[in-house]
Amino acid sequence: MLISLSRLPADGLPFNHQYLAGELDTSEHEFEITALPLVIGRVDRAGMDMRVRGTVKSALVVTCDRCLTEVEVSVDAPFDLIYVPEDLGANQVGETELHDRDLDLVVYENEQINVDDLVLEQLELSLPTRVLCREDCRGLCSQCGADLNFEQCNCQKPIDPRWQALADLKNSSEEEN
Ligand SMILES: [Zn+2]
Numbered sequence: 001m002l003i004s005l006s007r008l009p010a011d012g013l014p015f016n017h018q019y020l021a022g023e024l025d026t027s028e029h030e031f032e033i034t035a036l037p038l039v040i041g042r043v044d045r046a047g048m049d050m051r052v053r054g055t056v057k058s059a060l061v062v063t064c065d066r067c068l069t070e071v072e073v074s075v076d077a078p079f080d081l082i083y084v085p086e087d088l089g090a091n092q093v094g095e096t097e098l099h100d101r102d103l104d105l106v107v108y109e110n111e112q113i114n115v116d117d118l119v120l121e122q123l124e125l126s127l128p129t130r131v132l133c134r135e136d137c138r139g140l141c142s143q144c145g146a147d148l149n150f151e152q153c154n155c156q157k158p159i160d161p162r163w164q165a166l167a168d169l170k171n172s173s174e175e176e177n
């Protein structure tokens with residue numbers, strides 16, 4: 001979905017879009033969409049800049065960092081972005097009043113706001129940095145791949161040399177006492 005800025009009303013433009021299946025290309029992202037995104041927002045002109053505010057709602061599936069099972073993450077992500085024109089872009093940053101505020105800057109081209117890119121970006125940003133199916137997920141055995149949440153395997157745990165050094169230290173201090 002593209003919003004044309006050439007005929008943007010002086011008092012701004014509200015927008016509202018429910019995505020349909022296949023409308024967003026997520027092939028370059030590490031998530032799958034399970035609830036099609038709804039984006040509600042508005043565009044306001046601020047000189048040459050555009051302020052785009054709103055909310056993206058959706059649900060995504062990502063994989064647990066430890067055991068790779070699928071985890072659903074619901075998204076309700078507010079955004080407040082300043083779009084600067086491509087040709088003026090970098091130089092202008094920091095010069096106008098709006099730029100003094102702690103807002104995210106995005107570049108727009110051809111007098112258009114690409115809402116699809118905005119939505120994909122917000123979905124990406126809304127993912128937690130660490131995804132776990134549950135806080136105490138035991139993960140997969142690094143040797144045989146068994147899911148340790150469900151089974152015990154017979155692999156020997158390799159001893160990390162750093163821990164071995166600590167253990168040796170501890171033993172020798174215990175001997176001294
Ligand atoms: Zn897990």
Ligand SMILES: [Zn+2]
Pocket residue numbers: 141142143144145146153154155
């Ligand atoms: Zn194993």
